[in-house]
Amino acid sequence: MSIPKYDELMLPLLKLASDRSKHTLSEAIEYLRQEFGLSEEEYRDMLPSGRQSRFQNRVGWARTYLNKAGLLMIPDRGMMEITQRGIDVLKRNPISISKKYLLEFPEFMAFQSRTPSAVTVEANELTSEDKTPEESLEEGCAEFRSQLKIDLLDRIKEETPDFFERLVVDLLVKMGYGGSRKDAGRAVGRSGDGGIDGVIKDDRLGLEVIYIQAKRWKDSNSVGRPEVQKFAGSLDMHHASKGVFITTSSFSKEALDFVTMIEKKIVLIDGEMLAELMIDHNLGVSTVSTYEIKRIDSDYFIED
Helix, strand or coil, X not given: CCCCCHHHHHHHHHHHHHHCCCEEHHHHHHHHHHHHCCCHHHHHCECCCCCCEHHHHHHHHHHHHHHHCCCEECCCCCEEEECHHHHHHHHCCCCCCCHHHXXXXXXXXXXXXXXXXXXXXXXXXXCCCCCCHHHHHHHHHHHHHHHHHHHHHHHHHHCCHHHHHHHHHHHHHHCCCCCCHHHHXXXXXXXXXXXXXXXXXXXXXXXXXXXXXXXXXXXXXXXXXXXXXXXXXXXXXXXXXXXXXXXXXXXXXXXHHHHHCCCCEEEEECHHHHHHHHHHCCCCCCCCCCCCCCCCCHHHHCCC
16 A cells, blocks of 8 residues: 555544544554554655655644644644544544645635645645645655756766866865865876876875776766776776776676675766766755755743
8 A cells, every 4th residue: 555645644633533632643653554554664665855754744744734724733742632623523524634625714724825835726626735845845856856967967978078077076176085176186197088097185185095087978888897897907006995987877787796896995986976976065056046944943942
């Protein structure tokens, strides 16, 4: 069974509270987990941020919406209790409770109108939504990031080999290697094949060096074991133990397996990881907008 949508959780959650007792959110989560027969994998499925499980997030939002509609109250932190309105709703024996259903309550309508992300539509046009606000935001960011990675790699492949050489150096400097940009530029030598064969300082003092090989290849050209093995051989020639092989395409399984079987430390960075690192270290990208998500600081409201 799939993870229930948050609106599918609202009626069972209200029924749990129908005994008029106070219930904790963790108790509700476990009850609903059993009610819907979630597997361990479904229960542990995380939001893209990895900070909370998808199911727990949906239960939390189901409680929030019921509270905003006046069907549940939150008497203490982490607790919930049904209201008389909630009892009256259950007496109607609704088949389900959705956001559309909750719009009949003025408090919920007011809550929706204050929510920036809310879209103003007629009640009869409002359809049930699958995702909570966090899911929509995080998955939207993940989708945007995926497209940005594609755009970055496409743009890199349009540039000259010289540009790619500078890009690799700039990335390693951004990551803390090579000392200054000037130092790093001196450390790297041209290979003449459109990539980089050179060395860069492992730390700012230059106590150790890292050998670099870069291949600006098309997606259809996967870097195989022979290329990586040749790079490992060049490390032997220079009595080096560390290397970074960067490509805009990908590595074959044989190449990936090879670096796990040798004593040298060779890191393989494919196009996907290259784009990830560029985004994480703000290389070739710029921030367009920043949205802050804030929560209550519970410590502030605790009196000494």
